[in-house]
Amino acid sequence: MSFHQVDGVRRVLIASANPLFGRGLERLIHQQWKGRQFEIRVVATMEETLLLLESWLPDLVILDYDDRSLDRKRFMDLFISGNRAMQVMLVSLHESGSVVVYDRRILTPSQAENWLSLPGSLDSQPRTSGKERVSTMKHFAIAGFLVIVSTFVVNYLLNTIRILPLQASAQAQPIDRLFNLQFMLIAFFFSLIVVFLGYSLVVFRQRSKEGEEEGAYIKGSTGLEVVWTIIPIGIVIYLSYLGSLALAETRRVDPQAVEVKVVAGQWFWRFEYPQYGIVSNALYLPVNRQAHLRLTSLDVIHSFWVPEFRVKQDALPGENLERELRVTPTMIGEFKVRCAELCGTSHAYMESPVVVVSQADFEAWISEQLAAIGTDPATRGAKWAQTNGCLSCHSVDGSPGVGPTWKGLFGRTDHELADGSVVAVDEAYLKTAIVNPNAQIVKGFPANVMPGNYQSLLSEQQINDIIEYIKTLR
Numbered sequence: 001m002s003f004h005q006v007d008g009v010r011r012v013l014i015a016s017a018n019p020l021f022g023r024g025l026e027r028l029i030h031q032q033w034k035g036r037q038f039e040i041r042v043v044a045t046m047e048e049t050l051l052l053l054e055s056w057l058p059d060l061v062i063l064d065y066d067d068r069s070l071d072r073k074r075f076m077d078l079f080i081s082g083n084r085a086m087q088v089m090l091v092s093l094h095e096s097g098s099v100v101v102y103d104r105r106i107l108t109p110s111q112a113e114n115w116l117s118l119p120g121s122l123d124s125q126p127r128t129s130g131k132e133r134v135s136t137m138k139h140f141a142i143a144g145f146l147v148i149v150s151t152f153v154v155n156y157l158l159n160t161i162r163i164l165p166l167q168a169s170a171q172a173q174p175i176d177r178l179f180n181l182q183f184m185l186i187a188f189f190f191s192l193i194v195v196f197l198g199y200s201l202v203v204f205r206q207r208s209k210e211g212e213e214e215g216a217y218i219k220g221s222t223g224l225e226v227v228w229t230i231i232p233i234g235i236v237i238y239l240s241y242l243g244s245l246a247l248a249e250t251r252r253v254d255p256q257a258v259e260v261k262v263v264a265g266q267w268f269w270r271f272e273y274p275q276y277g278i279v280s281n282a283l284y285l286p287v288n289r290q291a292h293l294r295l296t297s298l299d300v301i302h303s304f305w306v307p308e309f310r311v312k313q314d315a316l317p318g319e320n321l322e323r324e325l326r327v328t329p330t331m332i333g334e335f336k337v338r339c340a341e342l343c344g345t346s347h348a349y350m351e352s353p354v355v356v357v358s359q360a361d362f363e364a365w366i367s368e369q370l371a372a373i374g375t376d377p378a379t380r381g382a383k384w385a386q387t388n389g390c391l392s393c394h395s396v397d398g399s400p401g402v403g404p405t406w407k408g409l410f411g412r413t414d415h416e417l418a419d420g421s422v423v424a425v426d427e428a429y430l431k432t433a434i435v436n437p438n439a440q441i442v443k444g445f446p447a448n449v450m451p452g453n454y455q456s457l458l459s460e461q462q463i464n465d466i467i468e469y470i471k472t473l474r
């Protein structure tokens with residue numbers, strides 16, 4: 001401990017019930033103030049202390065911090081009622097022989113009140129001088145500059161490792177903008193923490209054995225807490241605003257979109273083009289034209305994901321749980337759709353090619369597919385009836401089945417229904433029977449057996465093809 005800074009002190013009052021404390025300090029002060037004019041008095045009780053405070057008027061009071069018989073409250077009360085400034089120190093002697101100073105300040109009666117109101121009267125914040133404040137600003141300026149430099153370096157590194165795959169769709173653009181903003185924020189906050197940590201470790205490390213006493217105990221800072229609550233709330237609200245803008249952009253509807261029905265199953269993808277009556281195992285898409293994907297699953301939950309397109313959507317089992325996804329490919333090339341939802345043992349192999357081609361190549365592909373299907377509607381209809389499971393319930397040769405046979409059905413005028421009515425079987429009747437089976441139950445057959453979701457499973461074209469097929473079975 002050093003008393004060098006104490007100027008103009010003539011009278012020193014040391015208060016402690018411990019005689020060693022007083023004598024030790026007295027000797028120390030004598031050593032350090034050699035040649036100066038001063039007087040020291042050591043007192044052992046509260047009463048003596050108060051008495052001398054009033055009658056002797058010391059310039060410096062040193063109180064034994066560990067001495068519980070010294071009532072600081074009474075001391076301060078007396079002090080406040082007076083009107084002169086005085087230096088006060090709270091000091092403790094350690095066994096090692098060192099002296100710990102808990103608080104040391106020049107008090108005026110008005111400040112004294114403050115001093116007492118601090119918890120335990122001890123939690124002082126060191127008063128910073130003008131010079132110290134300048135050097136604090138200097139540290140902040142240097143660290144702030146390093147934070148900015150580090151932010152750009154970290155962000156650059158994050159970008160060079162190419163976290164994001166190719167950007168191959170219009171929907172990927174707003175998403176990548178968000179990603180890039182996120183990387184920038186990550187780089188900034190990483191730098192903010194690490195730079196300040198590293199700077200403090202290096203610049204404020206302990207260079208010598210001196211100054212080993214504990215640092216100031218700082219409890220709470222309302223201003224700081226308000227700031228570090230409001231700023232992150234602002235950032236989060238702003239990010240969610242950007243996020244919803246991006247979401248809206250990825251969902252923008254183009255009425256000219258190519259319709260594709262995506263059917264997922266364990267473990268395959270099937271792509272149907274209802275506008276053309278085509279079914280394919282590869283997803284062909286024309287470049288720069290929106291594709292409107294409608295997703296369903298035949299069994300469990302799957303998820304359609306082409307990383308280069310960024311957007312992703314689940315395919316759910318169930319008639320009313322169709323999900324939609326809009327993708328506008330912007331790059332000609334071959335990609336892969338994978339399932340992004342663990343769906344069973346072969347989940348990892350649930351991949352299908354996604355081929356993005358020019359509009360001309362797309363049309364060529366469509367006509368190629370249509371040629372392969374055939375041009376005769378009845379032949380196609382026979383194929384649809386086969387591939388969609390109709391023939392497991394309906395026979396075409398008059399033999400009995402779960403459902404009525406299709407043989408000789410078309411053209412009948414005496415067709416009996418379960419409600420007793422008699423109808424003629426024409427194209428309109430057949431169409432209703434297929435898309436809305438419960439609207440007209442055939443006499444002698446149960447309701448609710450024929451699946452009711454063929455309207456969504458089959459294209460308009462396919463239904464017409466099947467009707468053409470039934471017409472041939474007279």
Ligand code: HEC
Binds near residue numbers: 441449
């Ligand atoms: C699980 C069995 C089942 C499957 C699969 C099925 N149906 Fe049916 N279907 C029935 C039953 C039972 C009826 C009679 C009750 C009724 O009218 O709904 C019926 C009735 C019909 C009728 C009316 C027949 C008549 O005599 O009036 C048509 C047409 C028909 N189904 C077409 C189809 C087509 C097309 C498919 C495939 C895309 C199909 N069904 C798949 C069970 C099935």
Ligand SMILES: [Cu+2]
Binds near residue numbers: 303339347350
């Ligand atoms: Cu899957």
